[in-house]
Amino acid sequence: MTIDPADLTARLIRCPSVTPEEGGALQLLQELLQNAGFECHRVDRNGTPNLFARWGAKGAARSFGFNGHTDVVPPGDAASWTHPPFSGAEIDGMIWGRGATDMKSGVAAFVAAAVDFVTRTPPEGAIILTITGDEEGPSRDGTRALLDWMATQGEQMSVCLVGEPSNPDRLGEMIKIGRRGSMTLQITTKGVQGHAAYPHRARNPLHALVRLLNDLTTQPLDTGTEHFDPSGLQITTIDCGNPASNVIPEKASATVNIRFNDAHTSVALDAMIRDKAQTISVETGVEFQIRTDVSGESFLTRPGPFVDLVRGVVTEQTGLDPVLSTSGGTSDARFVKDHCPVLEFGLVGHFMHQVDERVPADQVRALSRIYARILERYFE
Template sequence: MSPASTPVIDPVDLTRDLIRRPSVTPADEGAMDVLERALTGLGFHCRRMRFENIENLYARRGTAAPNLCFAGHTDVVPTGAAEAWSAAPFEAEVRDGVLYGRGAVDMKGGIAAWVAAVSRVLAEGDVRGSLSFLITGDEEGPALHGTKKVVEALMAEGEVIDACVVGEPSSQQALGDMIKIGRRGSLNTWITVHGKQGHVAYPDRAANPAPVLARLLARLADHRLDEGYEGFQPSNLEITTIDIGNPASNVIPAEARARLNIRFNPAHTGDSLMAWLNAMAGEAQAASGLRIELEHLCSGDAFLTRAGDFVAGVQEAVEAVTGRRPEASTTGGTSDARFIRAMCPVLELGLVGQTMHQIDERAPVAEIEQLAEVYRRVIAGYFDRV
């Protein structure tokens, strides 16, 4: 495909086309089809990678190294009460220069902006390497059959991605004021202490799990996990629920349950924290004589993309368009970058996230256009440096 024949994509039009597909996780409703048509028209080879009921897409243009990837998701969260919106959530209405719709910010606007940026770069000439897209329909949901599975499959095939930009809405107050170069990991743990039910007047005939659980939780909550890590705040353990479910005042319960979450920096791994929790529970079990059962789910380890040409190049592209150099931050929750980190350096750069997941999610048209220009400079700058 010659530069002269390359179609130039309008980022706002493409965002509107994507919003009109009500792709609430796990539904796709044709969102991947919209994206695949646009990328095929730009010369990408598109692979639909379906795992369970989730549609995913890996598209690549070129075979040479390096391979610069954009990652994102077409799935969105539910709208809530549709009548509470000032514009129908899936009609993609533009009013007073603002585009309304579920996914405008998180993150169909980001996907469309990168597609538009690619079209502009290719209209000027080819790149010295490859461009790719890794798009999932399972980021807002359990994230079990989306990016995680695609990354595993690509790595098994020997596919190489050299750097990746995730289009999550990383900006805080103004476009480009922040990029995310790392994220904390997240570990959920369910604790069950098994006792013996009995009458409160005869405690010798029962074994009360409640005080055992209370003492264990107090020890865990009082433990300081670390003092922080390069660019990260200290890890924190939060008890999210304590459940006994005992409606009677004269019955010692048979079980006591709790759940906790740990948001952790790179000083730890999910495995190291699970080992620590198991050891603490083992001590409590030995002291009490009651069986303590733990179940863990680590949704991703912490990661950090350190300062270097990739990060600096993205910051320079933002500054050239917006006049502000973005802060390189590790704040916030998790994203699919936690899976992509296994393949390459990764960072997040996208629209202002103030209205994501809210009623009347929206993005100014001018900011979508501006983001496309930022992305164009990111792409051009990346291949200029290789």
């Protein structure tokens, strides 16, 4: 049984699976995989669609996993697109539509590779595919739900490859071996409102807030570690809702986003910021409230046999020596890393989330060949 990954990409694009809608994408994949001998389970949670598929015996000593998502961000104004955003049109070697790059092509590439591999050379072991409809959304009931379900069912991946776009400009340039952690802090200060001409009768929450923000941005969090760039802290908004120039406001707020490397944990960073806020509160009389949301901790799959295998195949297939990187934002690899060693390798990330998102059909086929070769090497 042979599947053309470029054709499958186009068929998936025609499924309007804007988060959290399934749009028919997982149903399409389930039918294809079941026909190829995969055991499939829908693992939907709280209205979020997810698909688990396994070829081979449950509990196999060696199991290779792929992870990806079929949900996409909204297309925006369809009139701005050269071709309709859910057309899946292939024109002059390019496949057009929302999800063409991020990441229906990646899912199509590993599904085609897995089906072709088990058809031609059934391995001694298992291949597990975990595909979610919640990566572009809150990411609470997608890959997390799949991993929770796998734990209750005794399902286990030995290693996992996430098919997110990982290459800056050319296929084969980069493999993601980790990611920085991400956390957002909503900081609110409460003082005493008053006349700007009589500040001694008020307590300015903005002054206390700005002092904290200055403390957080004056010195870098670190200078980087062996595999990570320096951590970054960004103030993304400040507001007090005050339309009057002669009134000291009662409240002020700010949002801070931190992308942190393996020199930190979210718990330690949160405690550091709260300690600074408490010191300023005692000195100024301004109250601080901090709400913290952690998207994920930093993680690293250290170079070793798994990294060497994937890197070797990428070099063999592309002629490039890929950089081992921890750059970029977050992905569902941040959940998989608690289950097994995980890497990310996929297409070039041009056009992600853009109007006129598109991908070269030959690049999708090349990626699928890389995935197939990785499976061959893993099960040799």
